[in-house]
Amino acid sequence: MKYILSDSGLKILESFSFTQTLFAFDFDGTLSKIVPSPDDAYMSETTCDLIKKLSKRASVAIISGRSLSDLKSRLSFTPTYAIGNHGLEGPGKSENTAAKAANTCKKWKRQISVTLKSHLHGNGLSIEDKTFSLALHYRKSNQKRKIKLLILKAISHIQPPPRMILGKCVINLVPIGGPHKGMALVDLMLRSNLRSAFYIGDDDTDEDVFALSNMRILGIRVGRKRGSQAKYFIDRQSEINKLLRNLLSFYDNEMNACG
């Protein structure tokens, strides 16, 4: 992996601003910092201002594991595209697929609630029902490792078997065979007829994008991680503003050059 804010990294980044590129962002841990409670996640005013400016110059997408309604409630602007539930919610998504996912999630929630009943209160474990997927949060737990093992054990018994996407102190359950963030991004590129894309995300849920073997997609991970399929990284979430400023400067330089 290479640091995208290095001299050579910025050159690559700039070259993506020369063509019609879709700029796509994960939300939690990327545009907003990770917080103990998912309900408290927000974008800073500076980040919001910068991404609004970017959205006036280029197509911007936010692709999140949050439900679409939850995601939109945390954005004070309207991006070109907003995708929720790891790709299950958004423009052109199949209602049939969504309905099946919702039904599956209800079954999972019932099963897990029974299995983990004694751990659901006071142990820092919570189940977030996102209608089309579930998220099991354990950030607030004092025994994260133990709780994680309990969750994994509970998940191993539920039917139908889910696809697990591990995040930072969260385990996401999505239906097997359902869309993921990578598919969502490619779908957006086709939909918008944009041949290149930039994507930045911070955890394993974003590896579905980084793993796409498409050289038209510039993948950036928040925080360097061994084994990540992302080619580039920024050191920490707080560098997102610097990244956005650089992107804006490329567009501003282009405008100035044109006169």
Place this chain on the structure above:
Amino acid sequence: MLVDNQQHPVSELLVQDLIRVGVAIQRMNKHFERELNLSLVQYCVLKCLLDMPGISAHVLADTVGVHPSTLTQSIRRLSKKGYLFIDVDPLDSRKKIISITRDGKRAIDSASELIARSFSKKANLRNLLDQLKAAFPLEGKL
């Protein structure tokens, strides 16, 4: 055997025309290199890079439709002019990735205007040949 009205076989005429085309293309390239500091191959390379930033040399050669050895020379020249830069693929140090620079983009933008003016958009092969011959006349008969 088909012949023209001066009894030359058609195949011989075709060969002569093809040679003239080849010579005209060389002249055209020189013309563009003088006017734009870019040959047509270099122009095509930059156009591809504009559309596909950060690609490998292998994909670039396939897309432009030239032999990799031809591309190597073009890449070297364009890098020297500051129109593109080459970096190591962050995930595979054996591979190189290539991107266009801001100067390269400016060069492409200028070149595209001249090229659009120089050629008719819907030229078929015969029209293109006629235009080439008219624009770049031979100094002597073959």
